[in-house]
Amino acid sequence: xxxxxAILNLLGIAASARKVxxxxxxxxxxxxxxxxxxxxxxxxxxxxxxxxxxxxxHSFHVELHEFSTRDVLGHALGREARVSVAIxxxxxxxxxxxxxxxx
Numbered sequence: 001x002x003x004x005x006a007i008l009n010l011l012g013i014a015a016s017a018r019k020v021x022x023x024x025x026x027x028x029x030x031x032x033x034x035x036x037x038x039x040x041x042x043x044x045x046x047x048x049x050x051x052x053x054x055x056x057x058h059s060f061h062v063e064l065h066e067f068s069t070r071d072v073l074g075h076a077l078g079r080e081a082r083v084s085v086a087i088x089x090x091x092x093x094x095x096x097x098x099x100x101x102x103x
Contacts, residue, residue, distance in 0.1 A: 037093030
């Protein structure tokens with residue numbers, strides 16, 4: 001299994017465990033509340049969304065990665081297209097961070 005597939009599988013498991021939050025507003029809220037451990041942004045996010053989330057994550061020292069497309073992210077989470085995903089669990093965040101940094 002390749003890195004990308006491993007990341008998508010792990011996202012799916014985290015979603016099943018209800019440890020993810022999706023949607024720009026919710027993700028920003030969780031970053032602001034310092035509950036988000038890691039944020040994943042789709043590579044096809046709008047400039048506006050990218051800037052907003054990059055700035056928020058930077059201000060609150062939350063790790064941010066750009067990965068895959070909105071359709072692939074949504075599919076991995078068992079939902080429709082998703083541009084931003086916040087991982088709420090430090091265990092999942094740690095493993096995803098490891099995998100994302102290896103790409």
